[in-house]
Amino acid sequence: MRKAIFICGVGAVSPAGWGVRALRESLARGQPLPLKELPRPGWSEPLRVRAVPPPSARPGFLSHARLRRTSPIAQQSVAAALEALGEDAARVADGSSRLGVVLCVMSGCVNYSRRFYDEVLKDPVTASPLVFPETVFNAPASHLAALLGTTAINYTLVGDPGAFLQGLALAADWLLSERVEACVVIGAEEMDWLTSDAYRLFNRRAVLSDGAGALYLKRRANQVPAVELREVTQAHLFSNRQTRAEAARRARDELGPGGPDRLLCDGLQGLPRLDRAEELAWRDWLGARLSPKAVLGEGLMAAAAWQCVAAIDALREGHYAAANVSIVGCNQQAIGAQFATNSCASS
Amino acid sequence: MLFPPPQQTGPSPRVVITGVGVITALGQGWKANAEGFRAGRVAIGPVTLFDVSRQRVKVAAQAELPEALPPTRLRPRDHRRMERAAKVLLVAAHEAWQQSGWEPAEQLPVVLGTTSGGMSLGEAYYQQAIQRPHSHGKQPTRVLHYQAQRQGQNLAEAFGFSGPVIIIANACASGANAVGHAWELLRRGHAERVLTGGYDALSKLVFAGFDSLQALSPTLCRPFDAHRDGLALGEGAAVLTLETLDYARRRGATVLGEMVGYGAATDAHHLTQPHPDGDAALAAMTEACTNAKLAPDQIDYVNAHGTGTPLNDSAEAAAINKWAGDNARALPVSSTKASIGHLLGGAGAVEAVVCLMALRGQWLPPTATLQTPEPLCNFPIVHQPTEAKLEYALSNSFGFGGANATLILRRWK
Numbered sequence: 001m002r003k004a005i006f007i008c009g010v011g012a013v014s015p016a017g018w019g020v021r022a023l024r025e026s027l028a029r030g031q032p033l034p035l036k037e038l039p040r041p042g043w044s045e046p047l048r049v050r051a052v053p054p055p056s057a058r059p060g061f062l063s064h065a066r067l068r069r070t071s072p073i074a075q076q077s078v079a080a081a082l083e084a085l086g087e088d089a090a091r092v093a094d095g096s097s098r099l100g101v102v103l104c105v106m107s108g109c110v111n112y113s114r115r116f117y118d119e120v121l122k123d124p125v126t127a128s129p130l131v132f133p134e135t136v137f138n139a140p141a142s143h144l145a146a147l148l149g150t151t152a153i154n155y156t157l158v159g160d161p162g163a164f165l166q167g168l169a170l171a172a173d174w175l176l177s178e179r180v181e182a183c184v185v186i187g188a189e190e191m192d193w194l195t196s197d198a199y200r201l202f203n204r205r206a207v208l209s210d211g212a213g214a215l216y217l218k219r220r221a222n223q224v225p226a227v228e229l230r231e232v233t234q235a236h237l238f239s240n241r242q243t244r245a246e247a248a249r250r251a252r253d254e255l256g257p258g259g260p261d262r263l264l265c266d267g268l269q270g271l272p273r274l275d276r277a278e279e280l281a282w283r284d285w286l287g288a289r290l291s292p293k294a295v296l297g298e299g300l301m302a303a304a305a306w307q308c309v310a311a312i313d314a315l316r317e318g319h320y321a322a323a324n325v326s327i328v329g330c331n332q333q334a335i336g337a338q339f340a341t342n343s344c345a346s347s
Numbered sequence: 348m349l350f351p352p353p354q355q356t357g358p359s360p361r362v363v364i365t366g367v368g369v370i371t372a373l374g375q376g377w378k379a380n381a382e383g384f385r386a387g388r389v390a391i392g393p394v395t396l397f398d399v400s401r402q403r404v405k406v407a408a409q410a411e412l413p414e415a416l417p418p419t420r421l422r423p424r425d426h427r428r429m430e431r432a433a434k435v436l437l438v439a440a441h442e443a444w445q446q447s448g449w450e451p452a453e454q455l456p457v458v459l460g461t462t463s464g465g466m467s468l469g470e471a472y473y474q475q476a477i478q479r480p481h482s483h484g485k486q487p488t489r490v491l492h493y494q495a496q497r498q499g500q501n502l503a504e505a506f507g508f509s510g511p512v513i514i515i516a517n518a519c520a521s522g523a524n525a526v527g528h529a530w531e532l533l534r535r536g537h538a539e540r541v542l543t544g545g546y547d548a549l550s551k552l553v554f555a556g557f558d559s560l561q562a563l564s565p566t567l568c569r570p571f572d573a574h575r576d577g578l579a580l581g582e583g584a585a586v587l588t589l590e591t592l593d594y595a596r597r598r599g600a601t602v603l604g605e606m607v608g609y610g611a612a613t614d615a616h617h618l619t620q621p622h623p624d625g626d627a628a629l630a631a632m633t634e635a636c637t638n639a640k641l642a643p644d645q646i647d648y649v650n651a652h653g654t655g656t657p658l659n660d661s662a663e664a665a666a667i668n669k670w671a672g673d674n675a676r677a678l679p680v681s682s683t684k685a686s687i688g689h690l691l692g693g694a695g696a697v698e699a700v701v702c703l704m705a706l707r708g709q710w711l712p713p714t715a716t717l718q719t720p721e722p723l724c725n726f727p728i729v730h731q732p733t734e735a736k737l738e739y740a741l742s743n744s745f746g747f748g749g750a751n752a753t754l755i756l757r758r759w760k
Binding site: 042105 | 528
């Protein structure tokens with residue numbers, strides 16, 4: 001008998017604001033969010049980005065001793081995770097639910113890494129011991145575990161944005177093997193001129209953004225309609241033997257033909273050179289399409305999470321029976337996932 | 348597909364090791380490292396890779412890279428773009444791949460652990476971005492090859508296979524988590540073989556980071572010594588070819604050892620300090636034993652995380668004392684970081700290989716620099732070359748952020 005994995009909560013922090021509602025409203029409007037200027041040292045012209053706005057109220061979790069001096073990626077990861085967990089956060093804290101954590105990043109804690117290395121270049125003797133630990137990839141996941149009080153397994157995965165779907169498959173496996181009772185999977189990035197500068201080398205029109213998205217997974221549904229993780233395709237690696245287009249096509253083929261009652265949540269940004277492989281792979285798609293990155297910007301791992309959050313949110317609203325997510329990553333892999341409402345899932 | 352997993356019938360398959368590659372400051376390859384670990388040779392010396400004149404500590408365990416990288420499907424141009432971490436990984440992977448006799452295939456997963464990937468390229472990128480902000484020469488290559496997934500993809504290109512590349516960055520437990528995750532992929536039926544390991548190279552940023560924390564020993568790295576005053580950093584890699592026993596038998600492979608247990612837990616106490624009681628270490632060891640269906644008294648040797656910092660070693664000692672109970676007094680424990688330093692993301696994989704070497708050779712690797720045993724340790728600390736009868740060896744790895752992982756290996760007869 002097939003064992004199901006349900007998405008029991010979603011959370012998001014994005015250039016649209018703090019919360020899934022802000023993300024949903026921005027995507028419904030369909031207009032690219034306004035650009036902000038980000039100073040780039042050594043340049044007279046600033047970079048242009050879509051950054052997370054300040055929260056309307058200072059998040060309560062910042063009073064936790066571990067979170068006071070954390071970088072934006074940790075704070076945004078925690079905010080998205082707490083929104084996804086909802087009331088279950090208390091069950092984790094009181095020990096009645098064993099929660100696994102999977103954090104997925106591509107650039108990771110770049111603010112503090114840049115700051116610390118800058119101090120090292122100036123004089124390593126004065127480099128701050130408070131900053132260095134926050135440069136470590138798994139610092140945000142550690143802070144989240146400390147806040148929630150979970151001591152269960154906790155991985156930080158590094159990769160291109162496709163790693164977010166690898167993280168979902170990993171979490172599902174932990175649940176199926178009953179290693180944990182619940183698992184939160186987070187994709188997150190933080191804004192920094194260094195990342196934006198680096199990405200610009202590959203496409204000058206790309207607009208970087210930051211934030212986080214989180215999916216809360218369990219073996220039992222706690223909402224109606226319940227949304228189920230149906231499938232995560234193989235990770236189709238880009239290589240000398242397999243182009244981006246071929247990898248994208250193989251991921252798309254694994255997800256099946258789809259239909260008019262289905263949603264495709266893709267990673268198109270409106271940049272032809274970056275979009276080409278994915279556009280080709282999905283050109284025969286008959287259903288509706290949603291392209292969060294065209295509105296929110298290239299949020300790397302956060303954007304992969306937003307795609308999933310948007311797809312699940314649309315299913316919960318009852319607009320579709322099933323939704324595919326396509327991720328054709330920056331430099332590693334093409335991969336896809338399918339979510340479905342429970343009635344469709346059991347058909 | 349990655350999910351749903353294949354339906355399994357019957358018990359989980361046994362997982363064996365059929366190839367190993369290793370490079371550390373003790374040398375390149377199984378033989379040089381086995382001899383060095385067995386004798387307790389200390390390979391820590393002055394740092395020459397970058398300027399440490401303004402650092403508090405000026406030593407580390409640098410690996411000597413071969414003059415030429417091993418021949419693979421990678422092109423000379425690919426070699427030129429690789430930095431130190433990618434090179435140590437490739438060297439170790441080549442040895443493991445050759446020994447295993449594996450052939451390339453589709454969907455052969457790679458699971459690697461690292462803390463900093465190609466950090467030296469990140470450093471070079473930043474320096475140029477600041478010092479010559481309008482110059483883009485070499486910058487795109489640095490961006491691509493800095494990223495850890497690139498080093499994993501290099502292995503797929505080098506040996507001509509394809510499959511998911513999974514990079515676990517759980518600080519200093521990364522290597523152990525990677526090997527443990529690879530084991531779980533095989534046990535859960537996701538694959539019949541997985542290429543796995545851990546790696547890291549010395550870099551200025553990371554060295555300065557540990558120095559800023561005053562975690563580096565200004566004297567001598569002495570794990571589990573009463574007067575220990577810090578760790579020594581090292582660099583290197585270990586790669587293992589893991590496969591199900593059935594698969595190994597079908598192809599007539601030589602089995603080097605069996606992996607029988609993996610446990611992982613999170614210490615929420617502090618970002619860089621373990622809980623003084625070693626609760627998460629205890630949980631990881633207990634889970635690994637449960638998975639292996641072993642009691643602590645069946646473990647014949649523990650390769651401890653044993654960094655040589657006052658806080659790590661006392662917390663780990665507390666955990667081992669509690670986990671082993673009355674059996675602790677007869678349980679040999681050592682830390683090979685005394686010989687090769689702390690390899691960060693490489694440590695867990697290298698130390699798993701040390702356990703394999705000990706199981707195959709029936710010897711215990713000493714903590715060569717031990718002078719005065721820490722009185723908190725209820726267990727004997729191996730401090731000189733020792734012969735022993737070993738069936739099971741356990742390896743601990745702990746990291747910043749509270750990542751704790753334990754692996755258990757079994758002798759193959």
